[in-house]
Amino acid sequence: MRDTRILRFVSLIIILFVVANSNLVYFRIISISVIILRIYFSLLLMELQFSSKTWEKIPASDSIKRTQNPIRNWIESHISMVRPNPSKQLLVFTVGDPVVYPGFEPSSRCLQTFSESIDTVDQQTESDSNLQARQYLANLYSSEHSMLTEDDVFLQSGCSGALLAANLALADAGDTVLVPKPGFPLMVAVCEERGINIETYNLNPEKNWEIDLEDLEEKLKRSPKFLLVNNPSNPLGAVWIADHITEVLKLANKFKVPILADEVYEKMVFPNEIVNSFGKLSKGQPVIVASGYAKMGLAPGWRLGWVVCYGNPKLVAPLKRALGKVSKFTSCPTSLVQTKLPELFSEALAELQPRMEDIEKRVSLLTEELRDCPGIKVMSSKGAMYAVLRLDFKQFRDITSSSQFALKLLEEEHINTLPGSLFGDDSFIRIVSLADAEYYKDFGMRIKEFARRHIHVAEYHI
Numbered sequence: 518m519r520d521t522r523i524l525r526f527v528s529l530i531i532i533l534f535v536v537a538n539s540n541l542v543y544f545r546i547i548s549i550s551v552i553i554l555r556i557y558f559s560l561l562l563m564e565l566q567f568s569s570k571t572w573e574k575i576p577a578s579d580s581i582k583r584t585q586n587p588i589r590n591w592i593e594s595h596i597s598m599v600r601p602n603p604s605k606q607l608l609v610f611t612v613g614d615p616v617v618y619p620g621f622e623p624s625s626r627c628l629q630t631f632s633e634s635i636d637t638v639d640q641q642t643e644s645d646s647n648l649q650a651r652q653y654l655a656n657l658y659s660s661e662h663s664m665l666t667e668d669d670v671f672l673q674s675g676c677s678g679a680l681l682a683a684n685l686a687l688a689d690a691g692d693t694v695l696v697p698k699p700g701f702p703l704m705v706a707v708c709e710e711r712g713i714n715i716e717t718y719n720l721n722p723e724k725n726w727e728i729d730l731e732d733l734e735e736k737l738k739r740s741p742k743f744l745l746v747n748n749p750s751n752p753l754g755a756v757w758i759a760d761h762i763t764e765v766l767k768l769a770n771k772f773k774v775p776i777l778a779d780e781v782y783e784k785m786v787f788p789n790e791i792v793n794s795f796g797k798l799s800k801g802q803p804v805i806v807a808s809g810y811a812k813m814g815l816a817p818g819w820r821l822g823w824v825v826c827y828g829n830p831k832l833v834a835p836l837k838r839a840l841g842k843v844s845k846f847t848s849c850p851t852s853l854v855q856t857k858l859p860e861l862f863s864e865a866l867a868e869l870q871p872r873m874e875d876i877e878k879r880v881s882l883l884t885e886e887l888r889d890c891p892g893i894k895v896m897s898s899k900g901a902m903y904a905v906l907r908l909d910f911k912q913f914r915d916i917t918s919s920s921q922f923a924l925k926l927l928e929e930e931h932i933n934t935l936p937g938s939l940f941g942d943d944s945f946i947r948i949v950s951l952a953d954a955e956y957y958k959d960f961g962m963r964i965k966e967f968a969r970r971h972i973h974v975a976e977y978h979i
């Protein structure tokens with residue numbers, strides 16, 4: 518195509534040259550007419566070519582084809598293929614959005630504070646995000662080992678944004694990242710998209726879902742780019758004691774692997790439980806804490822999250838520069854929430870404790886309801902807003918996986934839950950623990966009937 522264009526152009530120049538040097542009038546007239554006709558037909562041809570071009574489907578990038586958010590995908594595609602029993606009322610326990618459940622909306626004081634910022638800070642915040650908000654968080658997250666400043670804090674769109682930013686700042690395609698099993702699957706999805714390898718380490722269900730330290734040590738020897746931890750945990754509701762966190766810090770320090778600690782449920786613990794932060798317990802080794810307002814403020818839709826960087830300043834300087842660059846990609850999260858963060862934070866915390874008491878009561882009620890349910894055991898939890906129901910497949914006659922369990926439960930009992938397989942562990946289903954007492958009583962009754970229908974006859978004793 519390009520060659521013919523060059524040929525045509527050269528032939529035009531030659532013709533023009535001959536015409537310009539010719540004495541014959543007729544020859545000149547014919548040649549000029551030929552040139553005009555050629556130009557005319559070329560233009561016509563070009564127009565025809567463009568008008569005959571049709572739209573085709575816009576291809577998705579190869580990297581995005583490699584991945585998806587497993588929880589959203591389950592909710593949007595898998596369960597839509599099931600025909601639930603229409604005679605039963607729907608019970609939903611899937612998405613961890615407190616606002617969906619009565620009694621877990623943002624407090625009226627927070628709503629008032631938020632509404633006050635409308636019309637006063639509609640412009641973007643400065644490119645490093647709101648200074649007072651970062652100073653406030655730096656102060657809050659400082660510890661006896663780490664005096665933080667606003668330069669150690671980066672605001673993001675939710676904790677998801679914080680996890681994505683940390684991933685972009687820390688890892689490249691071909692690197693390996695170490696994640697918990699079971700665990701919240703967002704990081705896996707991000708790594709798949711970016712061509713980053715995933716390695717998992719085990720959590721021990723018999724020991725409050727603590728990290729299996731031997732397994733972790735083996736995996737750390739392979740020099741992953743970072744170690745992701747999640748405490749308090751989704752889906753498990755585990756809250757680790759300080760000694761355990763210190764052990765994990767020691768191991769990461771031994772192998773010089775930075776820790777990315779997802780602590781978005783840091784304030785959501787049951788009464789008398791204490792949360793220990795990886796960041797605050799670090800004594801100079803690099804720890805990046807990802808957290809946010811979504812859960813503690815019971816307002817996931819307000820989309821304010823943050824990354825806090827701990828560690829010897831010389832060691833973390835390049836990482837902080839990288840996080841600063843990433844933060845500038847999106848002009849920061851909503852200015853309305855950034856600007857009011859100090860007030861919102863303290864107002865939300867003032868009202869969170871009674872709600873955590875409520876969640877604990879609901880988990881106890883659920884545990885009581887399912888005490889005599891064969892094949893299913895409610896695991897104990899200490900925080901967050903989920904309950905894990907472990908499944909003993911040996912007792913089931915015709916159910917062999919968590920997704921099969923969740924789909925059958927939806928089909929037969931019209932109950933929506935999430936299978937553990939979405940979190941990398943097939944041995945349980947996860948339900949949200951924010952529904953009211955009536956809901957759990959109904960749930961308990963229906964799931965027992967369900968279990969009765971599916972267990973081996975020899976096990977049938979309820």
Ligand SMILES: Cc1ncc(COP(=O)(O)O)c(C=O)c1O
Pocket residue numbers: 613674675676677678701747750751779781809810811812817820821822
């Ligand atoms: C463990 C964990 N990390 C991060 C997130 C994302 O939080 P955000 O809504 O602030 O993006 C969630 C949300 O459910 C979560 O459970």
